[in-house]
Amino acid sequence: MTVRLRAPRRLAAIASVSVLALSLAACGGTTKESSSSEGGAAGGGAASANPNAPIKKGLKIAFLPKQVNNPYETIVDKAGIEAAKEYGGEAKEVGPSDASASSQVSYINTLVQQRHDAILIAANDENAVCGPLKQAMSRNIKVVAYDSDTAKDCRNLFINQASSEEIGRSQVKLLSDMIGGKGEIAILSATANATNQNTWIRFMQDELKKPEYSGLKLVKIAYGDDDDQKSFQQTQGLLQAYPNLKGIISPTTVGIAAAARYISGSKYKGKVTLTGLGTPNQMRQFVKDGTVQKFALWDPKNLGYLASYAAAALASGQITGQQGETFKAGKLGSRTIGANGEVILGPPTVFDKNNIDQYDF
Numbered sequence: 001m002t003v004r005l006r007a008p009r010r011l012a013a014i015a016s017v018s019v020l021a022l023s024l025a026a027c028g029g030t031t032k033e034s035s036s037s038e039g040g041a042a043g044g045g046a047a048s049a050n051p052n053a054p055i056k057k058g059l060k061i062a063f064l065p066k067q068v069n070n071p072y073e074t075i076v077d078k079a080g081i082e083a084a085k086e087y088g089g090e091a092k093e094v095g096p097s098d099a100s101a102s103s104q105v106s107y108i109n110t111l112v113q114q115r116h117d118a119i120l121i122a123a124n125d126e127n128a129v130c131g132p133l134k135q136a137m138s139r140n141i142k143v144v145a146y147d148s149d150t151a152k153d154c155r156n157l158f159i160n161q162a163s164s165e166e167i168g169r170s171q172v173k174l175l176s177d178m179i180g181g182k183g184e185i186a187i188l189s190a191t192a193n194a195t196n197q198n199t200w201i202r203f204m205q206d207e208l209k210k211p212e213y214s215g216l217k218l219v220k221i222a223y224g225d226d227d228d229q230k231s232f233q234q235t236q237g238l239l240q241a242y243p244n245l246k247g248i249i250s251p252t253t254v255g256i257a258a259a260a261r262y263i264s265g266s267k268y269k270g271k272v273t274l275t276g277l278g279t280p281n282q283m284r285q286f287v288k289d290g291t292v293q294k295f296a297l298w299d300p301k302n303l304g305y306l307a308s309y310a311a312a313a314l315a316s317g318q319i320t321g322q323q324g325e326t327f328k329a330g331k332l333g334s335r336t337i338g339a340n341g342e343v344i345l346g347p348p349t350v351f352d353k354n355n356i357d358q359y360d361f
Contacts, residue, residue: 059089072253080304099123118311168203183217183246231258250276
């Protein structure tokens with residue numbers, strides 16, 4: 001009887017200890033394996049920022065571009081990877097070779113499994129990536145969108161290269177000035193789902209409603225899917241379909257380079273004005289041979305650099321993503337988080353034959 005009575009008592013004691021251990025674990029600190037309420041645009045939840053906290057050493061961050069063979073994205077990501085070395089972190093670039101809406105999903109899932117501290121993403125589709133990004137945030141993995149935003153509740157911060165409104169409206173003004181404010185124009189975009197492209201285009205369309213642009217007529221928005229050959233073919237198609245076309249805006253580095261390459265070897269050179277967003281190195285030959293007069297862009301190296309430091313600040317608890325919080329971004333100095341978790345790099349630069357040789361990227 002004594003032995004039989006001791007066994008249940010021992011089991012009961014073990015059970016009590018187990019319950020206590022589970023209770024203590026449930027009250028413990030959040031880890032990457034536990035749920036978190038810190039996600040969303042503000043990224044704040046119940047968390048509080050400690051601006052004086054040091055950047056944690058050994059942070060693991062990953063850049064997930066729209067596609068890994070995009071020259072612009074490569075510049076951005078390499079700069080972000082180099083920035084990570086400054087603060088003692090480990091960074092890498094992973095991603096798809098195509099820019100389809102769902103192509104980034106499997107990479108996000110893998111990065112979550114690998115328990116990265118932060119994922120930085122240039123979204124191909126603002127909603128297609130939301131499910132896995134929310135899963136990442138629930139495990140206390142910080143999410144920073146850059147270049148092309150996700151839906152606001154699927155990331156902690158968005159590092160915007162410049163004001164979206166400024167980019168869209170300035171592109172219309174740039175083209176209008178070059179063609180005298182009159183004529184048919186077209187837009188050669190990246191993918192139909194790209195959030196940055198679509199936002200800029202909405203501002204372009206709104207700008208075109210102003211009286212000073214009454215002489216301009218937007219006849220077509222074409223999509224080259226950030227693919228060089230398709231963008232080349234789309235340019236050819238636009239010029240054949242609209243023989244009176246006076247100008248093209250291509251707010252994508254892949255698209256503007258492909259369009260310039262087509263126009264430079266065609267009868268349309270000197271007759272159709274091309275502008276948009278491109279890097280000086282890819283556009284230099286077309287500016288010097290007269291195919292392109294002016295185009296714009298920000299420094300993509302600084303975009304990657306800023307995004308990297310923002311991710312480190314989030315992962316280290318210096319910021320949560322709330323409006324008004326500030327953090328130090330290395331050589332770029334202090335930055336302030338604006339509405340909807342947005343941090344703006346700065347205004348774009350206009351490049352032409354007079355200044356293009358001053359830049360190398």
